Structure formats: structure tokens, C-alpha cells
Amino acid sequence: MTIERNSKVSKPKEALSCCGILQAFSMDLPLAANLFLLLSAPFVGSFLDLLCERWPRAEPFLLGRSRCDHCGHDLKWRDLIPVASWIIAGGRCRYCGARVPGRHPIVEISALAIAIWSQAALPIQIAWIGMIFGWVLLALALIDLRSLWLPNALTLPLGLAGLLVAWVIAPERELDHVIGAILGYAMLVAIAFFYRRYRGREGLGEGDPRLFGALGAWVGWQGLGTVLLYAGIAGLLSLLIQARMGRTVELTTRLSFGPYLCLGGWLTWLYGPLYLE
Numbered sequence: 001m002t003i004e005r006n007s008k009v010s011k012p013k014e015a016l017s018c019c020g021i022l023q024a025f026s027m028d029l030p031l032a033a034n035l036f037l038l039l040s041a042p043f044v045g046s047f048l049d050l051l052c053e054r055w056p057r058a059e060p061f062l063l064g065r066s067r068c069d070h071c072g073h074d075l076k077w078r079d080l081i082p083v084a085s086w087i088i089a090g091g092r093c094r095y096c097g098a099r100v101p102g103r104h105p106i107v108e109i110s111a112l113a114i115a116i117w118s119q120a121a122l123p124i125q126i127a128w129i130g131m132i133f134g135w136v137l138l139a140l141a142l143i144d145l146r147s148l149w150l151p152n153a154l155t156l157p158l159g160l161a162g163l164l165v166a167w168v169i170a171p172e173r174e175l176d177h178v179i180g181a182i183l184g185y186a187m188l189v190a191i192a193f194f195y196r197r198y199r200g201r202e203g204l205g206e207g208d209p210r211l212f213g214a215l216g217a218w219v220g221w222q223g224l225g226t227v228l229l230y231a232g233i234a235g236l237l238s239l240l241i242q243a244r245m246g247r248t249v250e251l252t253t254r255l256s257f258g259p260y261l262c263l264g265g266w267l268t269w270l271y272g273p274l275y276l277e
């Protein structure tokens, strides 16, 4: 049995060549937008890290990190350069010596990696869309990982943006994406319902169906199976790694499924759905 990509379904790269709307843009505008987003990627990562830490606790995050979380000392611009400040200070606060968690630079590097990945995988006209899509997925994954929460304020606009992007890239396939959004949401609501009914407890988070619906808006109904497949494989791999590292994972352990859905949605949007022949 071989697995191959179906060329007839929505893939941004191929859809673009058959649609003239974006070609009408001057090349300079996308180039400038891409360069700007690429250079700001580590700063976006820094902001996302703060957002994902403070939003679930209902703390202000819009003005950025201005004080050390430990000693409250005002941070200067040279304490706030993504990755570099953390490395130069040896992973500690320069004023009180408290350890600054390594997840800060990891999120900054992840945001940069998403930007570079988008540039490498997508045509220049839509690479900037890929970057923003990837960053929103990164934020959702981090919030779910840290707080087991998928905010509607992110999943709902993400779904609307998916429909809009699909309409701009390939308007003739818009219906596939509308069906993808509805079907994605309905599938996970149904799975959660039957799980609750037969196992007597919650199997999925409340936000998972909305996230899957939003991803359906991006990848179309043809991509839903692939998103679930990637998410399932990534989730299982992560469980195996955690079990090997000595963490007890039981059937009743609450796990976030959002990060794996985000990864599945990202890969499927970039490379198209897989089909079994």
C-alpha cells in the first residue's frame, strides 16, 4: 500500500498557479512583508511566550515584558533581545540571578523556525500568510500545553481567516473549506459525545472541536483525515517519549490534544492531504 499526495485537492502552492488574483499583486509588496515578518519573528516569539503565560491568568500582556518576574527590577532593552539576552546572561536575571526558564528562547526560536519554514515551503505571495497562520497555531499549542485551554478568541478568528484565505487563493474551492469547517467541528463533537457516553468521562477538551473546525476551514474537508492522522501519530510518539522519560501516563491522565492538532493542521496546509491508494 503506498501513500501519495492527491494533486486534485487544496494545496496553496498549486492552487496559486491556477488563480490570477494574487499574481496581480506587485512582487515588491509580498517581498517587503515577508522580510519584515522574518526579521520580526524572534520578537513575535517573545510576545507569544508572554501572551501564553499571562493570558490564561488574565494578566496584562499587551505592553510586553517590562519587569523581572522574580525581583521586579525594570528590564532594559538589552535584557529583551530575543535569545541573545538569555544566552549572554547565562539563562539568569542580570539583577537578582534568578533562573530564566529555557522555554523563553525555545519559543522565540520556534517562531523564527516557522517563519523560515513558510518562506521555504510557500510561494512568496503567500509566505507571509503561512507565517501568521503558524504563529497563531504556535500560540494555541502553547496555551493548551500550559493551561489545557483553547481560547475561542483565537480559534474562531482562525477559522474565519481560513475561509478568507481559501477564497483569495482558490475561490472555486471555497465550498470545500466551508464544509471542512462544519465537518471538522461536528466530527470532534460526535467523538466527544460517544466517548462521554460510553466511558463516562470527558475524552476531549471543550476547545478541540472548535480548533479542528478552524483547521478544516484552512485545509478543506479533504484534509481533515490527514490532520487527525498526523495529530494521532504525533500524540502517540509524545506519549511514548514521556513514558520512556519516566512520566506516568494513565488512561485517565488529562492530556492536551490541541498542540498535535495544530501540528497536523500546519503540515496538511503546507503539503496537502495524504490519501491511501
Ligand SMILES: [Zn+2]
Pocket (backbone or CB within 6 Å): 068, 069, 070, 071, 072, 073, 093, 094, 095, 096, 097, 098
Ligand atoms: Zn530578577
